[in-house]
Amino acid sequence: MTQQYLNLPVIDLADSKYKRKEFAAKMVDSLENIGFLFVDNVPGLDYDKLYQCNQWFFQQPDDVKKRLTRKAWNPENNNVYRGYFPVVPTEPSRKEAFEFAKDVLPGSVSPDNWFYEKSVWPKEDGEFPFKKTLCEFYELMHKTALELLSLCALGLGLPEDYFEYMFRDKPMSTFRLLHYPPWDSKPVDSAKIEDGKLLVTPDHADTEYLTLLATFNYSGLEILTSDGKWAEITPRPHSLVINIGETFAKMTGGRFKATRHRVIDIGVDRYSTAFFFTPSFDTDVGFNILDTKREANIGKEELFGPYQLRRMKYEKKYFEFRDLPDILFL
Numbered sequence: 001m002t003q004q005y006l007n008l009p010v011i012d013l014a015d016s017k018y019k020r021k022e023f024a025a026k027m028v029d030s031l032e033n034i035g036f037l038f039v040d041n042v043p044g045l046d047y048d049k050l051y052q053c054n055q056w057f058f059q060q061p062d063d064v065k066k067r068l069t070r071k072a073w074n075p076e077n078n079n080v081y082r083g084y085f086p087v088v089p090t091e092p093s094r095k096e097a098f099e100f101a102k103d104v105l106p107g108s109v110s111p112d113n114w115f116y117e118k119s120v121w122p123k124e125d126g127e128f129p130f131k132k133t134l135c136e137f138y139e140l141m142h143k144t145a146l147e148l149l150s151l152c153a154l155g156l157g158l159p160e161d162y163f164e165y166m167f168r169d170k171p172m173s174t175f176r177l178l179h180y181p182p183w184d185s186k187p188v189d190s191a192k193i194e195d196g197k198l199l200v201t202p203d204h205a206d207t208e209y210l211t212l213l214a215t216f217n218y219s220g221l222e223i224l225t226s227d228g229k230w231a232e233i234t235p236r237p238h239s240l241v242i243n244i245g246e247t248f249a250k251m252t253g254g255r256f257k258a259t260r261h262r263v264i265d266i267g268v269d270r271y272s273t274a275f276f277f278t279p280s281f282d283t284d285v286g287f288n289i290l291d292t293k294r295e296a297n298i299g300k301e302e303l304f305g306p307y308q309l310r311r312m313k314y315e316k317k318y319f320e321f322r323d324l325p326d327i328l329f330l
């Protein structure tokens with residue numbers, strides 16, 4: 001099979017003030033038909049600095065990573081959800097990652113609800129302000145995601161602030177730094193796909209609401225197009241890749257697509273960052289936002305937190321999530 005390439009639609013946020021309606025329509029069209037798009041000129045987003053954060057972390061020695069490693073891989077630690085997880089050589093998903101969130105106020109959630117556990121951070125040497133810089137990026141991604149959702153709302157004929165309440169109080173968003181080392185001479189069979197290619201992340205759709213991905217001009221990201229073929233996204237420097245997760249798709253009754261995608265081994269180390277914009281645990285995600293007849297949604301309440309845990313731990317069973325503890329009150 002010859003490799004297919006795809007140029008995604010582009011929205012330039014520098015123009016979004018005076019082309020709002022046009023961009024809203026483009027955003028809706030992209031999410032209905034492809035499920036992915038590029039966003040250029042995100043105000044304040046410094047890609048070199050973000051890449052520097054990514055490189056700084058993955059160059060840390062093993063003992064630094066070990067102190068941040070989730071309990072499933074290091075029983076000495078208490079963090080089950082945030083922090084670091086290592087490459088697992090028997091998995092087709094070949095990646096290590098560092099994940100953090102914005103801490104909630106102490107006492108504002110049940111201590112059993114590890115979705116809100118405090119983020120863990122590496123010790124710094126005073127040379128590079130890793131935590132401070134990444135926390136600023138978190139705020140920037142949060143703001144950008146809200147702006148993109150307000151364009152979606154406008155394009156769908158909803159009030160522009162329609163989605164805001166879901167993310168105002170205790171969003172569960174995760175910021176993930178990723179490193180995919182290339183396969184060595186003996187890749188696991190489950191990583192082998194057509195045309196002799198190798199996976200570093202298998203076919204999946206994201207679970208949350210909206211994903212903001214920086215690929216730093218690396219190739220390797222493929223999406224499953226509507227004609228059933230895998231196509232590689234042509235990287236676009238200084239642009240974010242945007243896609244939606246299953247939660248948003250289901251709340252539009254499937255009108256918006258949570259498109260399946262995967263990452264291919266490009267033969268060299270690959271780095272990216274993903275911001276998963278995620279509602280609060282208590283958000284009702286059981287209704288269709290496009291269904292104007294209220295009765296159609298009665299009795300369908302579904303809290304986001306339990307939905308997310310079920311999808312990640314019991315249904316998708318990704319290696320990084322399948323050992324998560326249960327949450328007793330679910």
Ligand SMILES: O=C(O)CCC(=O)C(=O)O
Nearest residue numbers: 178206215221263272274
């Ligand atoms: O690294 C990438 O380009 C994609 C990452 C991804 O799909 C994910 O983490 O869900």
Ligand SMILES: [Fe+2]
Nearest residue numbers: 204205206261
């Ligand atoms: Fe993904």
